[in-house]
Amino acid sequence: MARRNGETVQDRIVALIHDRQLQPGAPMPTEPQLMDLLGASRNSVREAVRALQALGIVEIRHGFGTFVGRASLDVLGPSLEFRIRSGPQSVRALQDLVEVREMLETALVGRVAGSTSESRLAALDALVTAMQTDLEADRAFHGLLYESCGNELVLQLITLFWQVYHQVEPLLGAPEERMDVIVANHRRIVDALRARDAVAAQEAMQRHFRDVKERIARAEAGQVATPLGGEAA
Known part of the structure; x- marks a missing residue:
């Protein structure tokens, strides 16, 4: 996945969701896959995923994986x-x-x-x-x-x-x-x-x-x- 100037890992995960047209509830790539796709470290990916979870953009279901969230305004x-x-x-x-x-x-x-x-x-x-x-x-x-x-x-x-x-x-x-x-x-x-x-x-x-x-x-x-x-x- 090409990296755009000024983009954070968080930005690039969001871009990946859009590029792949992943809908709410769809499974996200695994952590190792994100590291490979983004060329980012494990810590960077984890921090980005946690930040996106706080925004409701991704949802972490323990024991099942990470999924695209619904980004509720809540x-x-x-x-x-x-x-x-x-x-x-x-x-x-x-x-x-x-x-x-x-x-x-x-x-x-x-x-x-x-x-x-x-x-x-x-x-x-x-x-x-x-x-x-x-x-x-x-x-x-x-x-x-x-x-x-x-x-x-x-x-x-x-x-x-x-x-x-x-x-x-x-x-x-x-x-x-x-x-x-x-x-x-x-x-x-x-x-x-x-x-x-x-x-x-x-x-x-x-x-x-x-x-x-x-x-x-x-x-x-x-x-x-x-x-x-x-x-x-």
Whole structure:
């Protein structure tokens, strides 16, 4: 395999996957084969494979070998969470994430407003009811909303942003929203979809995120006066 200028062993393994058109789940060449193909040392190959495993590009199944991974966006979760938690403007960084999620979901909910089936509406109704006692129902609700788009990247992004938000949500302090208000916001979304009203669906989604952003604004105001984790002077 020809070596291109500036390429690392990691880059060349990825190029090998593409050159051979290996699909997710396909077996990778063995470690000795990679050493021979790439002209690289055992340690270099092992380090590159470990780095690619962390990115989800390869999957190591102990006792079976190394396989092409699915590169799920879940691997970005720890980096996004670290970015929000580590900076001095952590609440602002969380607001940025919520704004991206709002733009994405507001556009998408308008897109599916005219095509949501009765069976999916019934499932969304059930998830809204379940939100009273089950936080996971909220995640499932936002994922189910956009299944009909047929866009796997969209579904992964929605799940990723939801998970990261709820991981760092304690930065905002105790929630002030009552659960019945949260449930009502989601119910409005379903009602708009049932009416096949794209504008109302988008307005309901924006209202849902407006409540979230107001909570972030309150936390940011408190952060300016008192550093997160600190005590009032």
